[in-house]
Amino acid sequence: MYAQMVKSEATNDDPEKLAEFQAKIDADIKIEPKDWMPQGYRKTLIRQIGQHAHSEIVGQLPEGNWITRAPTLERKAILLAKVQDEAGHGLYLYCAAETLGVSRDEITEMLLDGRMKYSSIFNYPTLNWADIGAVGWLVDGAAIMNQVPLQRTSYGPYSRAMIRICKEESFHQRQGYDAIRKMAEGTPEQKKMAQDALNRFWYPSLMMFGPSDKDSVHSAQSMAWKIKINTNDELRQKFVDQTVPQAEYLGLTVPDPDLKWNEERGHYDFSEPDWSEFFDVIQGNGPCNTDRLAARNKAWDDGQWVRDGLLAHAKKKRAGQVAAE
Numbered sequence: 001m002y003a004q005m006v007k008s009e010a011t012n013d014d015p016e017k018l019a020e021f022q023a024k025i026d027a028d029i030k031i032e033p034k035d036w037m038p039q040g041y042r043k044t045l046i047r048q049i050g051q052h053a054h055s056e057i058v059g060q061l062p063e064g065n066w067i068t069r070a071p072t073l074e075r076k077a078i079l080l081a082k083v084q085d086e087a088g089h090g091l092y093l094y095c096a097a098e099t100l101g102v103s104r105d106e107i108t109e110m111l112l113d114g115r116m117k118y119s120s121i122f123n124y125p126t127l128n129w130a131d132i133g134a135v136g137w138l139v140d141g142a143a144i145m146n147q148v149p150l151q152r153t154s155y156g157p158y159s160r161a162m163i164r165i166c167k168e169e170s171f172h173q174r175q176g177y178d179a180i181r182k183m184a185e186g187t188p189e190q191k192k193m194a195q196d197a198l199n200r201f202w203y204p205s206l207m208m209f210g211p212s213d214k215d216s217v218h219s220a221q222s223m224a225w226k227i228k229i230n231t232n233d234e235l236r237q238k239f240v241d242q243t244v245p246q247a248e249y250l251g252l253t254v255p256d257p258d259l260k261w262n263e264e265r266g267h268y269d270f271s272e273p274d275w276s277e278f279f280d281v282i283q284g285n286g287p288c289n290t291d292r293l294a295a296r297n298k299a300w301d302d303g304q305w306v307r308d309g310l311l312a313h314a315k316k317k318r319a320g321q322v323a324a325e
């Protein structure tokens, strides 16, 4: 259906409509589901919102892994709430994608068979409790940096979903910083674990913002359509500027010997991540890609009986064999 829909829209991209559409975007008027939109705009949004939704869902796996092993009841309750929030974020975003004419089942299948991506960061393992602090601090910190501007994205349903998500993300980042702070201020062994987590998560967190601007295929068009508000490099720089003082406060060292404040620019200079590693991870060759997709495929297969039951119930209801609620 998605492929059909995109094909059938190909004729709609006439120059007059395109000009009207761009004028709306330039005037900061939100685009709503029933409004005319260019085929490429719809396609880009389905890709970005779909990948974003999948990231929220797959992103539950590395943290979910530690719910049963959280060090205290309080930490367990907080982590449980956070992981449940991520499921909710995935659902808001699937709903936003559905307003573009693609079904949740269709994009889920595209995730499960590897046609659609999810954030590279979730292909790295969480090896110990300090990693859970690092994920909240750095991964959710990077996510907020990217998502706050997306509250102003031009597509109405995506923008509204982001407003709600951002409120919850700031709690996620704070709980992560609090957990890593506790480790950094703990025993020498705990501080060592916090430093090790920062060492392993620093560059993968920088990769979350996407390739450098010169290699970003979608940025120019997405920014002209105000789907994206900032470039990948702008957001990465903001993240570094915000996070380095936080690491210093914790007494931890960012694993970048070339990191230094540049007075003239008013920003930190920093080393780029290893982009060959990034492209390798997004092509399916990261440390956990196989496990993550296997876990999501298993969850989908295990849930088949629920979907079958719901469909059978709906069919009977339509046939008048069960009382309408």
Ligand code: BYC
Binding pocket: 047, 048, 051, 052, 053, 055, 056, 057, 058, 059, 060, 086, 117, 118, 119, 120, 121, 139, 140, 143, 146, 207, 208, 209, 210, 211, 215, 216, 217, 218, 219, 222, 228, 232, 282
């Ligand atoms: N990972 O032209 P570019 C969370 C792909 S969830 C994988 O710059 P674009 C959380 C990109 O798709 C956070 N792939 O792309 C959840 C494209 O390939 P395709 C998720 C990446 O779209 C649970 C190619 O590289 N946030 O925080 O203009 C627990 C070229 O890139 C990545 C979002 O999804 C990546 N990191 O910009 C805790 C935010 N980066 O599709 C936390 C919404 C790039 O042509 N998304 N690629 O095959 C965006 O803002 C943009 O899509 C991106 C990339 C900035 C990520």
